[in-house]
Amino acid sequence: MPRRVVVIGLDCVAPTLAFDQLRAELPNLSALIARGCHGPLRSSVPPITVPAWTCMFSGHDAGELGLYGFRNRTGAGHELSIASSRDVHVTRTWERAGQAGKRVATLFVPLTYPPTPVNGCLISGLLTPTPERVHTHPAALGERLARTHGPYRMDVEGFRSEARLQTIEALGTMTRQHFAIARELYRAERPDLMTMVEIGPDRLHHVAWHALDRNHRRHDADGALAAAARGYYRMLDHELGALISLLDDDTVVIVVSDHGARPLCGGIAINEWLRARGDLVLSGPVDGPTPPAQMPVDWSRTRAWAEGGYYARIFLNVAGREPEGIIPAHAREQVRDELLAALHELPGPEGEPLEHRLVVPEQAFRATRGRPPDIMAFLGDLDYRAIGSVGLDAIHLPDNDTGPDACNHDWDGIFVMAGPDLPARGAVSGYTLYDVNRTVLGLMDIPCPDDLLGVDRSRHP
Numbered sequence: 001m002p003r004r005v006v007v008i009g010l011d012c013v014a015p016t017l018a019f020d021q022l023r024a025e026l027p028n029l030s031a032l033i034a035r036g037c038h039g040p041l042r043s044s045v046p047p048i049t050v051p052a053w054t055c056m057f058s059g060h061d062a063g064e065l066g067l068y069g070f071r072n073r074t075g076a077g078h079e080l081s082i083a084s085s086r087d088v089h090v091t092r093t094w095e096r097a098g099q100a101g102k103r104v105a106t107l108f109v110p111l112t113y114p115p116t117p118v119n120g121c122l123i124s125g126l127l128t129p130t131p132e133r134v135h136t137h138p139a140a141l142g143e144r145l146a147r148t149h150g151p152y153r154m155d156v157e158g159f160r161s162e163a164r165l166q167t168i169e170a171l172g173t174m175t176r177q178h179f180a181i182a183r184e185l186y187r188a189e190r191p192d193l194m195t196m197v198e199i200g201p202d203r204l205h206h207v208a209w210h211a212l213d214r215n216h217r218r219h220d221a222d223g224a225l226a227a228a229a230r231g232y233y234r235m236l237d238h239e240l241g242a243l244i245s246l247l248d249d250d251t252v253v254i255v256v257s258d259h260g261a262r263p264l265c266g267g268i269a270i271n272e273w274l275r276a277r278g279d280l281v282l283s284g285p286v287d288g289p290t291p292p293a294q295m296p297v298d299w300s301r302t303r304a305w306a307e308g309g310y311y312a313r314i315f316l317n318v319a320g321r322e323p324e325g326i327i328p329a330h331a332r333e334q335v336r337d338e339l340l341a342a343l344h345e346l347p348g349p350e351g352e353p354l355e356h357r358l359v360v361p362e363q364a365f366r367a368t369r370g371r372p373p374d375i376m377a378f379l380g381d382l383d384y385r386a387i388g389s390v391g392l393d394a395i396h397l398p399d400n401d402t403g404p405d406a407c408n409h410d411w412d413g414i415f416v417m418a419g420p421d422l423p424a425r426g427a428v429s430g431y432t433l434y435d436v437n438r439t440v441l442g443l444m445d446i447p448c449p450d451d452l453l454g455v456d457r458s459r460h461p
């Protein structure tokens with residue numbers, strides 16, 4: 001019997017918090033866990049909001065999507081541009097459901113701006129530029145919702161700042177607005193498939209992970225920040241419970257996150273490291289910290305450069321591929337392998353060895369659309385952020401270069417599923433975010449193409 005499904009995405013929620021450290025403070029999530037199954041959910045490579053949610057809701061890896069981060073190289077030059085729904089060339093779960101005649105509500109999912117037509121309603125999520133732009137389908141829905149709920153809050157501004165308590169207050173206002181809209185639309189539309197993503201927990205973790213996670217070296221459980229952060233989680237759980245209380249008995253609830261979080265140990269200035277090796281050559285001095293887009297690169301002598309972020313994207317300056325490439329195409333793999341060997345030896349701040357996770361896109365992905373990096377370097381396997389700027393006079397830095405940051409992303413998010421005629425299976429393991437698309441479609445008796453990644457966890461627990 002086809003069931004109705006509600007997927008509630010909680011961006012960045014980590015198993016260590018949801019299943020352990022905060023579990024007693026989250027009665028509604030705990031009730032779902034008790035009557036269903038729960039376990040870690042392996043994220044995509046890379047474990048970044050964009051592309052992770054799109055991997056989850058399509059069954060395609062980041063290479064197939066051509067989405068390697070929030071920004072990607074879409075033009076002929078070196079620059080990166082911010083991703084949008086125009087860069088998504090695959091069918092997402094709610095589109096398959098709509099094609100099968102199901103009514104859908106798709107709310108706040110990253111990479112849905114500009115909005116596209118669906119068989120139901122859609123509100124664009126993260127990367128919606130302003131609430132004044134049309135961000136809904138149907139187009140008039142946004143204005144109607146704003147009359148009741150105020151201007152749409154798609155994100156909080158400047159969360160990497162010292163104003164942590166104010167940010168958490170703004171997060172609470174945003175999250176309550178999202179759930180109020182979700183409840184209103186659920187009551188009005190009774191969709192067969194509702195898919196919503198709440199970005200709030202991700203922002204909270206970047207602000208206050210050290211106040212939440214016992215394993216953080218600067219953990220402080222007693223201050224005002226910890227009280228505010230735990231208060232946010234209790235509010236989030238309350239909102240979750242209020243939404244679940246509206247659902248019919250035939251509805252399956254799936255709570256997922258796109259990746260987890262872990263303490264950030266510091267930053268490694270990847271372009272400074274490439275400069276020290278002579279792989280990256282500047283044509284003149286830089287005056288203070290300078291991001292990659294402003295680096296005066298001498299391309300005639302540069303073999304490699306990188307973009308920073310949660311991980312380092314290293315590009316080789318290959319002739320015929322890059323605007324001013326110098327590495328002959330036939331030598332690309334040799335240069336790449338030399339660089340991989342050197343990266344393995346890149347030590348931590350005290351000279352200690354680090355276990356980096358180094359990924360070669362054409363070996364890791366089923367395809368590489370767009371312009372992938374030559375090497376994806378997860379420094380200290382995500383203990384360290386990759387700092388893209390030069391002019392820092394150091395390779396190891398205590399903090400991030402784009403503002404204070406309490407956490408890095410981690411490889412495992414969460415999966416919780418409960419519903420009618422699904423047995424209480426307790427703890428499960430080995431699930432990946434690619435399983436979500438196939439599981440949702442399976443629950444709704446909608447066929448899913450064989451060549452997509454993932455396993456239907458309602459039939460193959």
Ligand SMILES: [Zn+2]
Pocket residue numbers: 011012048049050052202258259
């Ligand atoms: Zn995320």
